[in-house]
Amino acid sequence: MTGGSAGRTLTCMSAPLADPVEHYDLLVLGSGEAGKYIAWAMATSGKKAAVIERRYIGGSCPNIACLPSKNFVHSAKVAHYASQAAQFRLPVATGPIDMEVVRGRKRKMVDGLVQMHEGRFAQTGAELILGTGTFTAPRTLHVLTNTGMTRMLTAETVVISTGSRAAIDPIPGLLEAQPLTHIEMLETGQVPPHLTILGGGYIGLEFAQAMRRLGSEVTVVERNPRLLHREDEDVITTLTGVLSREGIEILTSTSVERVTGRSGSSVTVHTSAGEITGTHILVATGRTPNTDGIGLDLAGVTLGKDGHIQVDEHLRTSAENVFAVGDCAGSPHFTHIAFDDHRVVKSVLLGKSGSTPRSTKDRQVPFCLFTDPEFAHIGLSESEAKRQGISYRLAKLPMLAVLRTRTMDESEGFLKALISTQDDSILGFTAVGVGSGEMLAAVQLAMSANLPYTALRDLIVTHPTLNEGLVYLFSSTPPR
């Protein structure tokens, strides 16, 4: 190991000392969802394993992505409830939101999650090396540690799990405007008076509603004709209606030509639909994989056209005994998919000899957008079925018919399922409504177990729960 500048001066006086090479069974670059679980599993099975992480212990999800954003979403929901206090004949909460308090609750949660991860490293014996890793040769990583030391590491097996970052389009003036990404948004200590959000996808919509409920004026600029443009029309109509009624300005089919000013004071977005002047700008226009500048060419790892690492169905890269997982490997950008990637690689590394390893082929990709109401989906969508010419029977139910929603005064949305015309299998399920993300798993389980829709239709489900809605939904399936 070499030290900082003092150490380097000493070595210059004689022949430079190379770092001793330290050998591991497994090295993981990046401590995100898939990587950390692989390292913990390998260490638990007696292997010498280490994870190199430059900043976020446990990866994006607990530090700067899913969990802190859902923490904000929940604070915003509480603020929304408070704003409806009069309707419930409760004392009315007044005054603006103290964003430092909102951020403080989020920071406390994140601190707890980081401690939890540190505990898991200690418990499993996987080494956590805090520093930045770069490949210098196949399965060889140079690490500049966060304390200024350098280390040279090799391993039998390497897993690349470097994630992705917010894409910033080359729009004139955008970079100079110092826009917020989700990272800065989640660290803001003030409610932005007027937040302009570029992108009407997952990140854009979750933040749009949360920040509106916390007190911002919000404008969403989306280049496509619709928000969430890949989703079914009824999903988009419902969510667009909810967000508009909450006072969010939505501009679709709008292209951004240039940006002037600076986020944090005054910033103007010049668009095809005119100028929008706000105080802050948030970019939420997609993700760029973290695959540049880490020596992947020296490691023999091939990239695809979009910058993701090329992998096979077992997440093997072009380099022998090197795997890539999660966002950087082009897996659908969800934490639960990264978690499944870990199962795939674990089954290759630790599976019983002769057994077929798990694969990414044809796996289910459920997802949930955490707006209020939530939007959750699994399997075939109606628009996709039409596009592919797949016939289906449609069961559809307004959330108003799920009686639990009436007790909460949260009856917006619907449930729908696509049922095969050949047999009784469930092809797809979509829910827009309160608790949709929780309801999804029951239908998903039926689908993965190849149960007919009648299994859910005929279940005795506790009354009054949201899942009871599934009984009514599947009872409305048209006959074959």
Ligand SMILES: Cc1cc2nc3c(=O)[nH]c(=O)nc-3n(C[C@H](O)[C@H](O)[C@H](O)COP(=O)(O)OP(=O)(O)OC[C@H]3O[C@@H](n4cnc5c(N)ncnc54)[C@H](O)[C@@H]3O)c2cc1C
């Ligand atoms: C705002 C936001 C909200 C989201 N909400 C959800 C949600 O609700 N549900 C959901 O399923 N998904 C959500 N996602 C997506 C989800 O966060 C990602 O798909 C998931 O975190 C990807 O995990 P990963 O392991 O591939 O990468 P990451 O978790 O990003 O891990 C990569 C790690 O590698 C480190 N790293 C990178 N390069 C190096 C290097 N050279 N040396 C050392 N370390 C390095 C990074 O610091 C990082 O910690 C959200 C994403 C964002 C941005």
Ligand SMILES: NC(=O)c1ccc[n+]([C@@H]2O[C@H](COP(=O)([O-])OP(=O)(O)OC[C@H]3O[C@@H](n4cnc5c(N)ncnc54)[C@H](O)[C@@H]3O)[C@@H](O)[C@H]2O)c1
């Ligand atoms: N609840 C969740 O599971 C969750 C939450 C947040 C993020 N994520 C994951 O993170 C990923 C990234 O989220 P995201 O919102 O950045 O990407 P996204 O792909 O979901 O949405 C990006 C949106 O920006 C639009 N866009 C792109 N360039 C634009 C421009 N120049 N001007 C205006 N609009 C533009 C696109 O048309 C698209 O609608 C998601 O795809 C998702 O996989 C998941």
